[in-house]
Amino acid sequence: MSKKRPASEYQKTFAFRFFRWLSGSKDPYLGEVEMHPQKEFRADPEAALRHEKEHDAILDKVYNPERNMEMKLFHKLYHATSIIFCLFLIALLLVTISWLPASGTIERPANNEVAERYIEKGLEETGAVNIVAGMILDYRAFDTLGESHVLFTATITVLILLRLNKTEKDEAELSDRRFEPKNDAILQLVATFLVPVIIIFGIYIILNGHLGPGGGFSGGAVIGAGLVLYLNAFGFKKTERFFTEKTYKWVCFFSLSFYCLAKSYSFYTGANQLHSVIPKGTPGAILSSGLILPLNIAVGLVVACTIYAFYAMFRKGGF
Amino acid sequence: MGPNLLANYGEAVSAVLFCIGFTNLLLQTNLIKKIIGLNIMDSAIYLFLAEKGYIAGRAAPIVVDGVTSAEAYINPIPSGLVLTGIVVSVSVTALMLSLTIRLYTRYHTLDLDEISTQLKKEGR
Numbered sequence: 001m002s003k004k005r006p007a008s009e010y011q012k013t014f015a016f017r018f019f020r021w022l023s024g025s026k027d028p029y030l031g032e033v034e035m036h037p038q039k040e041f042r043a044d045p046e047a048a049l050r051h052e053k054e055h056d057a058i059l060d061k062v063y064n065p066e067r068n069m070e071m072k073l074f075h076k077l078y079h080a081t082s083i084i085f086c087l088f089l090i091a092l093l094l095v096t097i098s099w100l101p102a103s104g105t106i107e108r109p110a111n112n113e114v115a116e117r118y119i120e121k122g123l124e125e126t127g128a129v130n131i132v133a134g135m136i137l138d139y140r141a142f143d144t145l146g147e148s149h150v151l152f153t154a155t156i157t158v159l160i161l162l163r164l165n166k167t168e169k170d171e172a173e174l175s176d177r178r179f180e181p182k183n184d185a186i187l188q189l190v191a192t193f194l195v196p197v198i199i200i201f202g203i204y205i206i207l208n209g210h211l212g213p214g215g216g217f218s219g220g221a222v223i224g225a226g227l228v229l230y231l232n233a234f235g236f237k238k239t240e241r242f243f244t245e246k247t248y249k250w251v252c253f254f255s256l257s258f259y260c261l262a263k264s265y266s267f268y269t270g271a272n273q274l275h276s277v278i279p280k281g282t283p284g285a286i287l288s289s290g291l292i293l294p295l296n297i298a299v300g301l302v303v304a305c306t307i308y309a310f311y312a313m314f315r316k317g318g319f
Numbered sequence: 320m321g322p323n324l325l326a327n328y329g330e331a332v333s334a335v336l337f338c339i340g341f342t343n344l345l346l347q348t349n350l351i352k353k354i355i356g357l358n359i360m361d362s363a364i365y366l367f368l369a370e371k372g373y374i375a376g377r378a379a380p381i382v383v384d385g386v387t388s389a390e391a392y393i394n395p396i397p398s399g400l401v402l403t404g405i406v407v408s409v410s411v412t413a414l415m416l417s418l419t420i421r422l423y424t425r426y427h428t429l430d431l432d433e434i435s436t437q438l439k440k441e442g443r
Binding site for chain 1: 320321322323324326327328329330331334335337338341342345346370371372373374375379380381382385387388389391392394395396397398399402403405406407409410411413414416417418420421436439440
């Protein structure tokens, strides 16, 4: 191509068409189809930033209650409606209560033959001096089993929600240490004296569940509180010697399955008029009232572990 | 108004407490305060149940001296139900607090309005 030709003339030549075909900008069979890969679209970064800023400004305006009149109005309306609703609810409940039978009298519908039966036959049938314990751990034992499982399920759910892996756990422990003083001398001295007393008191409440006020739930809560105090005074290093995730797992597993099996046996023999091997004992003695004492111990273990596990998980996301 | 509002003052107090808790639940924007409101409602229910079982002049249902006549003791059933309520309330409170912790680590605020604003801004 020695001679320079104008573009319009050059485009008519065979060479132009050949090179155009060779470079792939035109398919000879399909016509003017684009053969090159398309150029990548490059957005203008400044324009994008500007757009984002405008977007944020609009959103700020829309969701700012001071600047959005509709939202302001809605908030005021919501407050007024909820106050009116609550006053209405109070009035409704008070009127209902004023028509109920007087408190403390025998005519109330709750004092029916069921309660009478529990009181009159409770001691004879369950062997428990504490009628409430006899009711919840003998007549209505499956209800209590459900309660223990509610606690267990709650612990599992909290564990799923708050669980941290090893490195996160160490970080959480470090930040925890910044707010909680380690090795507080006063706390440690007080805990040394108090923790055994609290735990022994909790054990007393559990073991006397069928003889007086108390039982697995309250005693377990007391033991759990003692464990929490111990943890606060001496830190995770000390508690991890006897209470880890594994301990929790096995204690809960054995307690709940013991409860389930023992009560299933008791209900099976009771419902089928079979002879049960569980002795009732003399009412008032510590080893009496059949299954209620072991069931109280099982429930107490579950509750104590649950209370401690809640506290430990809220503090550092693990045991 | 019926005749027994003053005689039922325990239940009246529980109704007022219940509504205080419910108002807290509706009007507070702080999540922790909402949970406290729910716990106040729980306590109102326990008070109501305890009032239900109470019979004037009778002892707690723990057999003393072998007396097992129904005239000597109060109704034991509401006491058992309160126990169930306490256990469920503890579990629910723990669950809600852990959800609150998750929300806080994600949005760095406990204010529910702020959280929903942030959610809207993210375009969900």
